[in-house]
Amino acid sequence: METQISANNDPLAAAYLAMEHSAFYDVPLKNFAAPWTNEEQSLFVPLNDYSVTVIGMVRDEVPFNQLLSADLLYQGDPALGLPPYSPANNDHYEALEVSGVPLKDALVAARQSDLNGLPATATAGVITSRQAARAFFIAGTNRAMFRFTLLNHLCLDLEQIKDTNRAADRVRQDIPRSPGGDSRLFLNNCVGCHAGMDPLVQAYAYYDYDEVAGRLLYTPGQVRPKYLINADNFKPGYVTPDDQWDNYWRAGPNALLDWDSALPGRGNGAKSLGVELANSQAFASCQTKKVFKAVCLREPVDSADHAQIAAMSDSFRANNYSLKRLFAESAVYCRGE
Template structure:
């Protein structure tokens, strides 16, 4: 804005004009100009500060001056989503933010600082490529290091490939490429289920035990609930395996009030993993560091069961001989009825199927799955859990947006980042 001040030389023109009043008017004009200048500077400083906060929350590292200025312009132009996407161009978003985001899902201890592996790398790659995030639990996919990097080959028996990616500080934004899981781990394509059949997941959740851990940790990591809140002793016990005593300690009430409440829903779901095992030498390799995921394909017979079902599904069969005997990998979701309808199961699916792939689809198409991803992003970006009514409303709005935008997780980071930008 340009101010022109004219000198009044004509005494004739000045006749009848209060000169002191003229000076006051000139002073007011200058004051207004000063205020406009300050307002403009404050607006610029405000969007720059917002850009800095947004970038720091999303990428976890300071932005360059150029990036900050570009983000500031986008924010000034009411384009906050575009500003957030610009922050996600920083390689640190992939190597730091997303790695810390996904790594706890890959291990029993939920350690954020565990090494990069095929599970966490696949999450990072899927986010980068805007893959429909539901595919994470059902697709024949895995992300590996780009072939041009000359890394150790992907191995079903160790994590050297991913350790090299990390040790060499490879930029995960550009250094990962998608391939089919079946081409590297030997599983049939129809037996793959995204990260559920990754080597890292098998090492953590198919390790010894009864494969129930895979159900529990899938619920925890991808539906944001543990078994305790899902207890429902109104479900039928007909699919509870033989290894669960019906009168633990001689008290059948314990079974009815505790064991049945979890196992009646969990056991028929865990049957979807009946052909999977994590194979390793317990004596020489007790931690399973050199183990591999295995799968009994058609025609393969387990010596302990006489079927394709892994022997672990028949362990401790004398605890209750009249319990359910697993004969195949047909799973069923008993939680589609009763109190656990609250998880929002997809009505277009029938709630039963064979194997891990269809089971992963059942989990991934639930309302709980979509909401869980938003909650996890909220905690990552806002550095806290949702608490207030406004927070809860934002979770609901972003969940709806996530579903409407093809389950692209970068969109969730953008929306949540803008919500928490001013904190």
């Protein structure tokens, strides 16, 4: 790599060349994606349809803003003779890992709807992967899927984007309006997350994880029972009728996330919500910061680092959301450190 940099005076090309080594896909990139696929954010989880899809998208420079909406999953090449993809277990990916075949050569793209049987319009990239369903649609109220998507892909904890000035008309019945007998607590705290979050999580109203079958469950037109639990906590609260989501956070302080003004800020289902989230500036700068940290092995610290992150996140958007390019640009910036 060093020779190429000095010889050709084209460090970006050299960094791209370095990524042609299969080790890049088998170690750093795998470790980059693995923590997003489980609640514990652990690296030490088997390969799965979520992490492998990320790795494949990077290799093929699939525009990364499709991560949360595409009808796409990567799998091991059928020619490898692994157990085929199953929507009900992870055997395919575990066998792929055990096989030791370099991921750079092993992965092929597939239409997700062909693999998991969802209608194409109901696919939403890694959100509707088996692994994400298993980790984030399991039990609960489906708010976990939103919380972890925000954390992993917009680098935001809900605590940071609380906004108590949004209308509470879509907050579900399960949220008590006078927790502990004190309505001020609802107005000063609970509403800060639930007013904005609940109308977004409505996008997932037809999705669930079937623990017995071990697979994603999708019931078009039928709101999952988990959306209607604990109705007695506040009877006049919102009763979810369908999967129509609205982004109340386009107004108020969270306009700073810089949503795409060409999009309507509302829609039906997980796919259009994925488009909404992944086309925000917050998504682009989050991917950039994550890659910077993965490559430079440190947090950005000074103004030069922050200027670099801003420049790379613009370049990410201008270059068809290529995550591979972000890796190359980060490698050039941090070389010699």
